[in-house]
Amino acid sequence: MATTNVTRHSRRAVTAAGLVPAVAAVLLLGGCGGSSPSAAAKDGSAAAKDAGAAGGETGASDVPEATTFTTVPGAPEDPAPDGVTDGLVVHPTQPVPVHDRPDGRRVATLPAEQLGGPTWVPVVETSGGWRRVLLPSRPNRASGWISGAGLRTAHTPYAVRVDLAERRLTLLKSAREVGRWKVAIGGAKTPTPSGRTFIMATLARKKTSPSPIVLPLGTHSATLDTFGGGPGTVALHGWPDASVFGRAVTHGCVRVPKDALNALSRVPLGSLVFING
Structure with a gap:
């Protein structure tokens, strides 16, 4: 290995x-989104064919x-x-x-x-x-x-914990706290899903975006099948209006302060994110 x-x-x-x-990198903010579904479907078809050819396994495309x-x-x-x-x-x-x-x-x-x-x-x-x-x-x-x-x-020595009740995000390195911030979480009709997930990708955004970097997670909204043309992917991202932090106002994503986003952007892909009620 x-x-x-x-x-x-x-x-x-x-x-x-x-x-x-x-x-x-189209991950629409204000809630949760994803990149182009048509491009993803095209890539998925090619990947399935490659997997079948590489592994010699029947039914790979199924x-x-x-x-x-x-x-x-x-x-x-x-x-x-x-x-x-x-x-x-x-x-x-x-x-x-x-x-x-x-x-x-x-x-x-x-x-x-x-x-x-x-x-x-x-x-x-x-x-x-x-x-x-x-x-x-x-x-x-x-x-x-x-x-x-x-x-x-x-x-990876890093892990992220999101406490929904306290509306707080904690960054851990080697089980030691290295940062703690108040954050905004999903509202009553579009709650942030709980459970164990992970940082799936790091996406750069335009300077005019509410967040210069978006960190999609391996989890989705439980109440929205789609959002803004994406698949309802939950993400960690910044937000320019600090008044939202500590409130339940998003469509499921977790909005974080600028210094939290800077710290989180250095966390390796695959690092665990624990979201607890």
């Missing part, structure tokens, strides 16, 4: 996923690609939504099959890229040569098993 140190992983996350072209735009029926639910890990994250260098259990039924294909940058997902359980990872797809808390063979690996 190939290994990658944390510094290289962190730098790769910012340079490869943070400065993607504007067309691939399962969805595990992205923020898709639903993965049969994906097992995250068994420990509050569980911490040792920070292991993995990157498939080519599309890989996702199974419902070690050596079980194939339910999806995990692509090598998400939203124009590399796919990094957290490992939450290990069984022999298999790795259980969190998926960026619906339903929320979806997970799946992938083979550990041929994956690039890294360890």
Whole structure:
């Protein structure tokens, strides 16, 4: 199994996923969105074909690609939504099959890229040569098993905790608090979903945007199937009006102050985000 140190992983996350072209980085703010659905569908079709050719596995095109735009029926639910890990994250260098259990039924294909940058997902359980990872797809808390063979690996010391009751975000490094901020969360009709998820991508925005950087998570609104043309992806992002912090006013995303966004933008992809009520 190939290994990658944390510094290289962190730098790769910012340079490869943070400065993607504007067309691939359409994540509409004011709520939650995603990049172009038509482009994603086109990429997913190609990835499924590549996965089938690479693995020699029949039926590869019959399962969805595990992205923020898709639903993965049969994906097992995250068994420990509050569980911490040792920070292991993995990157498939080519599309890989996702199974419902070690050596079980194939339910999806995990692509090598998400939203124009590399796919990094957290490992939450290990069984022999298999790795259980969190998926960026619906339903929320979806997970799946992938083979550990041929994956690039890294360890991130970071974790993010969002306390919905206190409307507070805490950034941890090696289990020690390195930052704490009041944030805005989803309103009563569009609540921020709880559970264990992860930082899926880092997207650069135009200077005129309410947030210069957006951090999409591997979770979705529970009440909105779409928002602003996107798939209802929940994200961490900035907001220019400080009066919103400490309030429940968003469409599900978590709005953070500028200094919090600066700190979060340096957190490696795949790092866990715990959202608790």
